[in-house]
Ligand code: SF4
């Protein structure tokens with residue numbers, strides 16, 4: 048990281064060529080039109096004093112510290128708001144300016160506590176820096192006048208404090224909340240001397256604030272400060288790394304004091320986040336040192352035995368011996384492994400290598416099976432590769448944005464902020480979702496169309512959209528003729544033109560008014576650059592793969608693919624779900640999505656690995672479970688996944704795990720799956736890992752160790768030792784050597800190395816000889832498969848139907864403050880916002896069942912039942928209920944069923960027929976009294 052990268056140039060860079068030449072303090076500089084004088088000065092190393100300006104926010108011009116003189120002009124304009132002009136001669140340091148600036152600083156300091164030496168931000172405070180920069184030595188006005196020094200503190204937020212006595216009312220926090228985060232939680236209340244920063248309600252925790260930290264980042268004083276900085280002191284060094292929560296893949300500087308992490312600061316040059324963050328990556332990292340971390344290996348003969356703590360050597364040899372014994376008795380195919388989308392590419396690569404080369408079979412699968420496997424299948428069929436088509440920045444050039452089956456403000460918050468900024472600039476929005484998610488209506492953002500479909504009818508909706516495009520001749524014929532298989536298009540166009548796919552014919556099934564659907568289709572086809580962003584609401588269905596292909600068809604038919612601003616973009620759930628798929632985690636694919644039956648590819652790996660490989664696909668996760676129950680599958684290695692909680696139909700999963708002769712869990716905590724384990728191998732948190740993650744835009748980011756592995760070993764080392772103990776030697780001196788092996792065997796990664804990532808920051812695959820700097824946008828001149836392929840997508844309703852016994856549809860999702868099964872976030876202060884899973888239910892359905900707000904209910908399906916509290920809201924339509932699955936105590940997957948996607952077995956989490964009953968206590972009252980936080984009662988978008 049160079050100093051310039053961290054340098055704050057005061058105002059944002061302007062796009063375009065550097066055509067405007069001027070002189071600043073005698074130095075010549077050329078910059079793009081619209082650049083501020085302050086920014087131009089910064090580029091030639093001149094720091095104009097500033098307080099209200101920062102280069103992540105539009106210029107505001109309130110502090111008057113940045114005054115300059117311009118030859119031939121009267122006055123002293125603010126350099127942050129004054130744009131450059133050709134031929135200008137600017138002076139930033141003159142006796143007159145110095146006097147003016149000292150005067151401004153005097154006023155600020157006279158109303159500021161004089162506690163610099165004991166202030167938490169001492170040495171990291173712009174006010175302090177500027178006082179020094181302008182040479183302020185004394186304050187003539189004294190400190191006895193009217194001031195704000197007794198203003199109260201707001202410490203309600205678990206992660207940061209607001210000390211109003213230190214506020215200089217520069218508005219940077221307010222503007223950060225608006226411009227960067229898009230939440231509009233803060234205002235400047237009052238006027239003149241009484242001006243003050245105010246969160247909407249009484250305090251930060253009670254306000255709309257989603258705790259993203261943008262205001263803390265923007266604050267030039269210690270007014271908004273991380274509590275860890277207050278406790279531990281200002282950090283002294285930093286390590287650049289990548290967030291381990293969602294598929295946005297934000298870059299952070301882990302800032303440390305000694306060996307202790309003080310704070311995580313979003314990195315301005317991060318390709319995915321450009322300096323922004325959400326509450327999880329910014330603040331919820333404390334789980335890494337949580338007291339419940341298991342740091343030593345443990346074994347036991349039977350799951351009813353107590354755990355026995357052992358050394359690494361014994362754990363490895365014990366595990367290898369039992370695996371070998373099982374294979375000797377039950378055959379080579381009786382064991383397998385599951386890779387983790389939380390782990391690095393390198394860690395995943397060695398696991399699939401161990402399974403294929405040391406276990407000798409292809410019984411390897413990944414948690415992507417239960418989330419985005421239909422994306423891999425559907426996009427490969429139509430475009431030729433299993434990944435999203437754009438970088439995140441592409442949305443800045445979209446005119447129409449379609450969000451379908453995704454809740455980005457909760458699940459992909461940093462991308463959602465970027466998307467909302469584009470929407471505030473005027474892009475149109477189509478939301479297709481059974482729930483009224485926050486993006487449908489939030490401050491300054493409102494969907495043009497919200498197609499509130501019935502869960503399970505995605506394919507009917509996408510077909511109806513395509514029907515309108517074809518039958519109203521909104522097709523981009525030139526694109527189709529040049530870029531797509533003509534016969535496939537003709538066949539598809541005839542198929543989709545059938546009356547049965549019209550909006551009018553499908554309205555009764557989908558619940559979407561035909562007129563709205565037609566209007567949305569016209570907008571998508573004719574509104575300019577149209578981009579599709581989708582999530583698990585698309586994939587986790589019995590027709591998940593069909594739906595992905597339907598979206599691909601729609602983009603090709605309208606020419607919305609292959610340039611900036613358009614595309615088909617899966618919003619990946621876990622941090623490295625893209626990478627775990629890329630690394631060959633599927634039982635039918637070697638790294639780079641190449642089928643195991645492809646002789647040439649298999650021979651390449653056989654040569655590299657020195658072992659014959661099986662050409663038959665192995666078992667998928669559901670097949671492993673079925674095999675375990677049937678007695679043919681005996682041992683499972685589980686890397687960093689809590690399948691007992693995250694996979695559907697918990698009873699079946701638990702039965703499968705209970706049947707295993709050997710279950711090996713490699714994880715941070717003793718999770719639900721570990722209850723069935725015979726071997727526990729402690730894993731490493733992201734702060735200890737050394738490797739790479741690949742985010743939803745195919746961006747490969749470095750994950751650098753911030754601390755030594757607390758368990759004593761990197762996870763890939765443990766896997767290599769296990770494979771070696773089984774008789775297949777696997778040795779690497781460093782994780783960079785694993786990446787070198789990935790690059791040498793996988794064409795899309797051929798140009799990737801740790802050295803390149805250190806030099807460039809990140810690259811998006813394909814990165815190879817043809818694209819040495821990576822590929823932000825895919826399919827520009829041609830599709831990866833050559834011509835784009837239209838695929839017929841008949842709508843086949845799910846077998847999961849409501850009936851008199853189970854009359855409601857349950858759909859599931861995520862929430863901002865929690866992550867997946869909550870193993871990490873539940874061990875942080877994030878529980879302040881979401882202490883339990885709640886069941887959202889429409890007022891009508893609640894009333895019919897006597898369900899009270901906050902009252903306990905029983906949620907039952909034909910698979911099982913669980914209990915949780917109800918939240919009555921019209922976010923969900925009548926007939927639909929919704930919950931999250933972040934808390935094991937709820938075990939929401941007890942009720943989900945065995946139905947899955949026809950092509951990939953991705954579970955149908957999003958449609959389960961259920962009944963909801965108010966839980967009646969023996970005494971007759973409906974459950975214990977609610978202890979829900981007040982905010983849950985309010986039907987407002989908030990951090991929940
Ligand atoms: S932390 Fe809260 S108040 Fe601050 S920018 Fe984020 S949402 Fe706005």
Ligand code: SF4
Pocket residue numbers: 213214215216217218219220221244265266267268270271
């Ligand atoms: S809290 Fe910080 S950023 Fe906000 S107005 Fe006060 S000093 Fe400026």
Ligand code: SF4
Pocket residue numbers: 290291292293294295296297320324325326327328329459460461462
């Ligand atoms: S948006 Fe995702 S990657 Fe970024 S900080 Fe939040 S959880 Fe981490």
Ligand code: FES
Pocket residue numbers: 096097098099100107108109110111112113114125126127128
């Ligand atoms: S920095 Fe220019 S007016 Fe504040």
